[in-house]
Amino acid sequence: MQKDKLDLILEELYAWNPELKNKEAELIKxxxxxxxxxxxxxxxxxxxxxxxxxxxxxxxxxDNDDGLKNNNFYLI
Amino acid sequence: xxxxxxxxxxANKARLGDSEAFATLYNANIKKIYDFIYFKTLNxxxxxxxxxxxxxxVLKNIGQFKSDNFAAWLYTIARNTIIDYYRSNRxxxxxxxxxxxxxxVNLTDNVDDNLNLEKIKExxxxxxxxxxxxxxxxxxxxxxxKEIALNLNKKEAAVKVSFGRALNRLRGKVTPALFLLIxxxxxxxx
Numbered sequence: 001m002q003k004d005k006l007d008l009i010l011e012e013l014y015a016w017n018p019e020l021k022n023k024e025a026e027l028i029k030x031x032x033x034x035x036x037x038x039x040x041x042x043x044x045x046x047x048x049x050x051x052x053x054x055x056x057x058x059x060x061x062x063d064n065d066d067g068l069k070n071n072n073f074y075l076i
Numbered sequence: 077x078x079x080x081x082x083x084x085x086x087a088n089k090a091r092l093g094d095s096e097a098f099a100t101l102y103n104a105n106i107k108k109i110y111d112f113i114y115f116k117t118l119n120x121x122x123x124x125x126x127x128x129x130x131x132x133x134v135l136k137n138i139g140q141f142k143s144d145n146f147a148a149w150l151y152t153i154a155r156n157t158i159i160d161y162y163r164s165n166r167x168x169x170x171x172x173x174x175x176x177x178x179x180x181v182n183l184t185d186n187v188d189d190n191l192n193l194e195k196i197k198e199x200x201x202x203x204x205x206x207x208x209x210x211x212x213x214x215x216x217x218x219x220x221x222k223e224i225a226l227n228l229n230k231k232e233a234a235v236k237v238s239f240g241r242a243l244n245r246l247r248g249k250v251t252p253a254l255f256l257l258i259x260x261x262x263x264x265x266x
Contacts, residue, residue: 016240034215041114
């Protein structure tokens with residue numbers, strides 16, 4: 001974890017509870033553990049683009065003024 | 077990254093049928109919402125399925141969007157979509173995310189392999205949903221408190237206090253033996 005991020009989190013914690021400074025070593029380990037445990041979400045850009053294309057291709061632009069009053073996006 | 081006002085402005089344009097505004101909102105939020113869902117399901121296919129449902133709901137309901145906080149609205153849809161999934165697929169109705177799965181269910185059966193995650197699994201499972209969500213947003217999604225406050229529709233100061241309490245509770249759940257293991261694992265890789 002980047003040191004500045006860790007420092008910021010610790011600073012925020014101490015602002016809330018200054019007594020936590022006594023537990024600094026333990027907190028650093030815990031925060032590092034959490035960050036190291038962060039799962040790789042495997043975000044797929046191709047999936048994202050395909051979903052956007054799908055969503056936009058399924059919408060019909062409002063075809064009359066009544067659409068403005070209610071739900072302008074709907075599925076075909 | 078869009079600020080709160082830009083996002084709200086785009087949401088209002090999208091509400092009136094502006095597809096470019098919708099696409100911009102989508103681009104700005106898809107990864108954050110996908111990651112948020114992934115951290116609550118720990119399964120890529122499920123996360124993709126649920127994030128598709130979320131943005132479909134956004135598309136279908138943007139016409140009724142009247143809030144002054146698009147992010148909070150979006151995260152509420154995401155959270156409810158996850159809850160609906162688990163509640164409709166489990167006999168126990170108080171499940172809100174994969175971390176609530178009972179002890180009889182092996183989390184790793186549903187989770188992509190991650191040894192570090194395995195170490196902290198029990199401690200995370202013992203926290204409340206709101207505690208877990210705060211830790212996930214701050215430490216995994218790397219969101220600043222200001223943005224977390226917007227997403228949760230809460231005051232920034234209150235979110236900081238809740239985060240401090242959540243981290244403190246997590247500290248109380250992690251055993252000394254685990255701390256030793258963690259230390260060895262972290263420092264061995266330096």
